[in-house]
Every structure is written in structure tokens, then in C-alpha cells.
Amino acid sequence: MPRFYCPAPLATGAVLDLPAGPARHVQVLRMQPGQSITLFNGQGGEFEAVIDRMGRSDVTVTVASHDPVEREAARAVHLVLGMPANERMDWLVEKAAELGVASIQPLVTERSVLRLNGERADKKRAHWHAVGVAACEQSGRNRVPDVFPVRSFADWVASAPAESALLLSLRSGSRPLLAAAPASGPLHFLSGPEGGLSPAEEDAAIARGFRPVTLANRVLRAETAPLVALAQLQF
Structure with missing residues (x-):
């Protein structure tokens, strides 16, 4: 039907x-x-x-x-993303919605190729919301994930959540995702754009309380890594 x-x-x-x-x-x-x-x-x-x-x-x-059927994931995972460029962000939003993401916060970071503000950012946000809606219609979800307004990394990190927060990082000492993630409860997961977050941005996130984690011994694309993390955390 x-x-x-x-x-x-x-x-x-x-x-x-x-x-x-x-x-x-x-x-x-x-x-x-x-x-x-x-x-x-x-x-x-x-x-x-x-x-x-x-x-x-x-x-x-x-x-x-x-x-009254519900098909939501057992835990709420909120993705915070340095936006990948072109159609990659559309694809990421679609697949994240299918996988059960609770919300998506798009960020403009130092290395972002896609830079949005003003009316263009508002239009993109509306477009991504529509992409999420279509993914929910197809996948059977009854709750549409929030897509928040585009923010700069510097603006966002000043009020970033300090608890249950993980940062995807290649820096030495990063722990495997599932070893570092709490067993249950809501979680915020921060991932950078093409090229990743800058060292200064990672330092700012860590100072705020984000714990650096890694996914594997390979480097995944900016639109792939958050989805791998989401799948691991959900299932």
C-alpha cells in the first residue's frame, strides 16, 4: 500500500x-x-x-x-556533519533517514567545499527535509528526522552537546567506535567533510567533550563514514 x-x-x-x-x-x-x-x-x-x-x-x-506501529531504532543517533559536496549530501540524508537517524545538523567547516548561507541554505534545508520524507515513506518509518538549519562549525561547537558525543577522527589514540560508545541512550556523532575536520576543529570538539573514535583501518569517504557509524550504532 x-x-x-x-x-x-x-x-x-x-x-x-x-x-x-x-x-x-x-x-x-x-x-x-x-x-x-x-x-x-x-x-x-x-x-x-x-x-x-x-x-x-x-x-x-x-x-x-x-x-500504533513504530519502526524507530532502539537508540537516537544525531548526526552532525561537515557537509559533503554536490549530490553526496542528498545521498547521505536519504540513507541516514532509511537507517533511522534521529536528526541531522549540517555544518560549514574549514575544509567544506559546499558553503551555504542565507536563502540558499534555507532552500537546501527544505530540499533535504523532502529527501528525508521520501526515504521515510519508502522505508516504513513513521517519524521524519529533523534537519536543522546550516551552521558554521565555530557557531555550533560553542553550544555543542557535551555528553554521549563522539568524533570521527584519524588522530592517534582514537578508539574503535563500538568500544567507545555507551551501550545505550541518545548519541551525537560528529563527522567532517571531504578531507575531514581541521586539527583546530577537532581540538575544539574534544575540548567540548567529544571523544575521538575510528571505524576501521581504512579511510572512508565523507558520505560513507557517517552511515557506517550509524549502522554500527543502531544494529
Whole structure:
């Protein structure tokens, strides 16, 4: 059954017009009145809904039964990322959402190729949110991960979380990820862009309380390493 994110109040028996995105998707699928879809709004569980009417660009449904099913990971992992360039960030957001990430904080760092601010940063954030929504629709998640506004590393680190925080690093003395991570509870994981964080940025994160960790004896790409860490921490 097709699944759609519907950021609106949902209740059994309610009749509503689908938002533009899901309505367009239902039209593309050539669905017909009487057919069922699944809706979720990020507030928990999901609803079956029945299509009542198909207009030229609008779709009306009646919300039916609620299923309280949850498919979230056992622990909340928050990724803090020096943004990789071009389509790599899109790919990273998509796969992180599929893997169950709780939130994503994009950062502009010293070595960042992708540098965003102002209206361009706002548009990118909206785009990444949409990428995360699509990944949740496909993967069965009922809660959409937060994508926070783009920040500079210097601005972010001043108020960075000090507990349960890990830093991906190649510096000597970094511990294996699973040996350093607490067994349970929320976790923040910081990873750099292409070329990694600068030594000064790593020093600032460590001073804030982040513990340096490593994944293996290979150097992974900026868009690959956070996903490997997320998979290890989740599963």
C-alpha cells in the first residue's frame, strides 16, 4: 500500500484534502476512489485512508483505522556533519533517514567545499527535509528526522552537546567506535567533510567533550563514514 507523509492532524473518520505533494503522487500512480493508502504525520503510528474523490490536482480521503506501529531504532543517533559536496549530501540524508537517524545538523567547516548561507541554505534545508520524507515513506518509518538549519562549525561547537558525543577522527589514540560508545541512550556523532575536520576543529570538539573514535583501518569517504557509524550504532 502506498505510504505518504501528511503533516496535518490525523484522526479516524476525518475527511481531508491531501497536501500537494502526496496528492500529485496519488495522481501519478493513477489510483482511484475506493483504493487505500497509508498516511503518517510524524506523531506516532500510521493511518489507513480511503480515497473518496480525485480532482484534477486535488485528492480527498477519509481517514480510517490507526495502527500504533513504530519502526524507530532502539537508540537516537544525531548526526552532525561537515557537509559533503554536490549530490553526496542528498545521498547521505536519504540513507541516514532509511537507517533511522534521529536528526541531522549540517555544518560549514574549514575544509567544506559546499558553503551555504542565507536563502540558499534555507532552500537546501527544505530540499533535504523532502529527501528525508521520501526515504521515510519508502522505508516504513513513521517519524521524519529533523534537519536543522546550516551552521558554521565555530557557531555550533560553542553550544555543542557535551555528553554521549563522539568524533570521527584519524588522530592517534582514537578508539574503535563500538568500544567507545555507551551501550545505550541518545548519541551525537560528529563527522567532517571531504578531507575531514581541521586539527583546530577537532581540538575544539574534544575540548567540548567529544571523544575521538575510528571505524576501521581504512579511510572512508565523507558520505560513507557517517552511515557506517550509524549502522554500527543502531544494529
